[in-house]
Amino acid sequence: MIALRRGEVTKHAGTSRPYPRGKEPAEPPEPSADAAYLAWQDEGGSLNTPRARDDSGSSAPQPLTVETDLPFERADRITKPLGQFLKIEAAAGAALLAATCAALVLSNSAWSAAFFRIWETSVGFKFGAFDFSRTLQHWLNDGLMTLFFFVVALELKRELVLGELRGWRKAALPFAGAVGGILVPASIYLALMANKPGMHGWGTVVATDTAFAIGALAVLGSRIPTILRLFLLSLAIFDDVGAILILAIGYGHAVVWSALTVAVLGLIVVFGAARLGIRSIPLYFLLGIVVWLGFDASGIHATIAGVALGLMTPARGWVNDARLRAIFGRVLAYPQGEHWSGDTVDRAHLRQAGRAAREVISPLEQLEMTLHPWVGFAIIPIFALANAGVQISSAGLHEPVTVAIVASLVVGKPMGVIAMSWLAVRLGLATRPETLSWPFLCAGAVLTGIGFTMSLFIAGLAYPPAILDAAKIGILGGAVVSAAVGLSWLGWLSRKKLSA
Numbered sequence: 251m252i253a254l255r256r257g258e259v260t261k262h263a264g265t266s267r268p269y270p271r272g273k274e275p276a277e278p279p280e281p282s283a284d285a286a287y288l289a290w291q292d293e294g295g296s297l298n299t300p301r302a303r304d305d306s307g308s309s310a311p312q313p314l315t316v317e318t319d320l321p322f323e324r325a326d327r328i329t330k331p332l333g334q335f336l337k338i339e340a341a342a343g344a345a346l347l348a349a350t351c352a353a354l355v356l357s358n359s360a361w362s363a364a365f366f367r368i369w370e371t372s373v374g375f376k377f378g379a380f381d382f383s384r385t386l387q388h389w390l391n392d393g394l395m396t397l398f399f400f401v402v403a404l405e406l407k408r409e410l411v412l413g414e415l416r417g418w419r420k421a422a423l424p425f426a427g428a429v430g431g432i433l434v435p436a437s438i439y440l441a442l443m444a445n446k447p448g449m450h451g452w453g454t455v456v457a458t459d460t461a462f463a464i465g466a467l468a469v470l471g472s473r474i475p476t477i478l479r480l481f482l483l484s485l486a487i488f489d490d491v492g493a494i495l496i497l498a499i500g501y502g503h504a505v506v507w508s509a510l511t512v513a514v515l516g517l518i519v520v521f522g523a524a525r526l527g528i529r530s531i532p533l534y535f536l537l538g539i540v541v542w543l544g545f546d547a548s549g550i551h552a553t554i555a556g557v558a559l560g561l562m563t564p565a566r567g568w569v570n571d572a573r574l575r576a577i578f579g580r581v582l583a584y585p586q587g588e589h590w591s592g593d594t595v596d597r598a599h600l601r602q603a604g605r606a607a608r609e610v611i612s613p614l615e616q617l618e619m620t621l622h623p624w625v626g627f628a629i630i631p632i633f634a635l636a637n638a639g640v641q642i643s644s645a646g647l648h649e650p651v652t653v654a655i656v657a658s659l660v661v662g663k664p665m666g667v668i669a670m671s672w673l674a675v676r677l678g679l680a681t682r683p684e685t686l687s688w689p690f691l692c693a694g695a696v697l698t699g700i701g702f703t704m705s706l707f708i709a710g711l712a713y714p715p716a717i718l719d720a721a722k723i724g725i726l727g728g729a730v731v732s733a734a735v736g737l738s739w740l741g742w743l744s745r746k747k748l749s750a
């Protein structure tokens with residue numbers, strides 16, 4: 251095993267170029283097989299070729315003939331392509347679109363009554379006087395959607411701590427756009443709906459649907475600047491967090507302080523457990539349920555629990571790179587052979603290496619990688635299936651609430667994003683990347699009018715049944731118009747750029 255002491259000169263494997271003290275590369279490249287074999291000959295050990303000892307105690311290089319990838323199973327022919335598919339952001343938008351179309355077809359078919367009745371099914375349990383039953387739609391909207399908001403909070407924290415938004419001036423541009431995308435459409439909605447039924451539903455027009463917006467960009471592929479995708483993704487995350495705060499404050503019920511105290515105490519216990527170094531995911535899952543139940547009973551919308559827990563999730567790994575290499579080096583120093591079974595020191599070191607490999611990735615990234623496919627391909631499509639169903643009629647197209655929502659999303663949303671982004675850059679509060687031109691930013695801002703998921707979510711809380719269908723028609727209409735105009739504008743800009 252090769253060990254470097256602090257302050258020694260380091261080398262890239264296979265090269266003799268030294269790095270002075272304190273200038274070592276943060277992430278040295280992985281050694282090739284040939285370089286690792288030469289390292290064995292030079293230093294007497296290697297991470298790729300373990301030491302085999304003879305009776306005299308001497309050692310010699312034993313090149314490995316085993317492939318370095320994991321063994322291949324027949325099931326991998328299915329699971330590996332599926333895993334790659336689930337990593338594609340645009341695929342979640344396709345799943346959401348399919349669920350939305352299914353909801354619209356079923357709600358306007360002969361099976362519409364049975365379709366709507368499914369979501370009103372009571373699910374839960376009773377214990378004496380204690381009744382913990384909710385409709386299926388309520389469990390979806392308040393329970394499963396908490397995981398959606400949890401993942402949104404994880405994405406936001408990752409971008410701010412580890413991603414492209416490190417540094418407040420980088421984060422300021424999408425943040426300013428999100429603020430404008432909340433204030434301007436809400437103001438237009440309130441002006442159009444003044445003293446009319448449904449005025450309270452202004453929160454419906456403040457959010458951007460991440461899956462649909464990014465999925466729309468994917469239609470144009472590589473012709474769209476990568477930085478525009480990052481801008482819209484960051485803006486949508488800020489948008490969602492703002493919508494969640496509006497949801498908790500503006501669409502809750504009378505606060506039950508005792509239940510809220512339980513929720514806050516649960517968050518304090520989570521914080522304390524993290525500070526003590528407790529790393530048990532099942533324990534935090536149980537604490538999260540307590541926090542959710544506390545918010546659910548408090549009158550504040552329970553999905554705020556997902557945001558709070560997501561922002562509290564540690565963003566740094568427990569095991570650093572140097573320690574990981576040292577732990578694996580100790581395991582690889584053992585001679586070849588079947589000696590990993592039994593209650594032995596060898597197996598203890600192997601188990602420790604396995605834990606180190608897991609813990610080098612932060613809890614935030616582990617949870618995001620695990621939950622993101624479930625949210626994108628299960629929770630959000632099921633939510634759309636349960637909430638996007640609306641019986642479309644020509645009368646609903648002329649309702650004041652329909653017109654107000656369409657105008658706020660199609661006109662107000664991009665207007666607010668563009669105006670506040672320009673103002674932030676003009677005042678020197680934010681920096682605009684050189685690769686993101688103003689024409690592309692403006693065209694991309696039109697896609698923020700695709701509210702959909704959060705819009706439907708807030709609409710279900712804000713509107714009485716008499717005008718809820720009209721509001722849903724406005725949300726769907728605003729999404730279709732915003733997508734059509736935004737994609738047409740971006741397509742024209744990309745063609746113009748190629749011909750220039």
